[in-house]
Amino acid sequence: MHFISQELENYIEQHSEKEPELLAALNKETYQKILLPRMLSGHFQGRVLSMLSKLIRPVNILEIGTYTGYSALCLCEGMQENGLLHTIDIKEELIDFQRKHFDKSPWGKQIVQHLGEALDIIPTLDLKFDLVFIDADKENYINYFELIVPKMNKGGVILSDNVLWSGKVLEPLQHNDLSTKILVEYNQLIKNDPRVETVLLPIRDGLTVSRVL
Numbered sequence: 001m002h003f004i005s006q007e008l009e010n011y012i013e014q015h016s017e018k019e020p021e022l023l024a025a026l027n028k029e030t031y032q033k034i035l036l037p038r039m040l041s042g043h044f045q046g047r048v049l050s051m052l053s054k055l056i057r058p059v060n061i062l063e064i065g066t067y068t069g070y071s072a073l074c075l076c077e078g079m080q081e082n083g084l085l086h087t088i089d090i091k092e093e094l095i096d097f098q099r100k101h102f103d104k105s106p107w108g109k110q111i112v113q114h115l116g117e118a119l120d121i122i123p124t125l126d127l128k129f130d131l132v133f134i135d136a137d138k139e140n141y142i143n144y145f146e147l148i149v150p151k152m153n154k155g156g157v158i159l160s161d162n163v164l165w166s167g168k169v170l171e172p173l174q175h176n177d178l179s180t181k182i183l184v185e186y187n188q189l190i191k192n193d194p195r196v197e198t199v200l201l202p203i204r205d206g207l208t209v210s211r212v213l
Helices: 006-014 021-033 043-056 070-076 092-104 118-124 138-151 165-170 178-192
Strands: 060-064 084-089 111-115 129-134 152-161 196-201 207-212
Touching: 006 043, 021 043, 021 070, 021 092, 043 070, 043 129, 043 152, 043 207, 060 070, 060 118, 060 138, 070 084, 070 092, 070 129, 084 092, 084 118, 092 111, 118 138, 129 138, 138 152, 138 178, 152 178, 165 178, 178 196, 178 207
Parallel strands: 060 084, 060 129, 084 111, 129 152
Antiparallel strands: 152 207, 196 207
């Protein structure tokens, strides 16, 4: 998922905001203890998520795909004092790991963890959201988007991660590669959907910013 040289990535990190100590510790522990640690957002993308959240100043945030909680904490940095972040994941074994780090942060009591399938949980959330981050199973990106749009406040922002999928979106589609197929369709959908305006940023593995009209 690296589209630029490691040297240039290092330069970008060095000239962006420093990774907070709590997140640096979470980053380190994820690499030490958790499978597939590259799924973690990391320093640069984390600072992008933080900056976007600070610009949006959301009250209610929804995250689909918690993993170890790094991106959730980044998104909380811009949340208003009365705000809540709802985060959904299917991996029960990560719940305590997430909560440990959430409770070390200033936002522990404002982070609500949901365990289960996001397609089942999202309809039960009787809220309007200002900011949503989609970073879960790629096969359901279109389904998540369709569930989320009616729950967005006007001017709210939907962030979609991994939309370049290591460059596979440009390659000939393999018949058994459902994730790439859905991502290609998803990128086309949010480009043309009249309910949102969208820009795709070549950050890490691709990050789309969609503003609800």
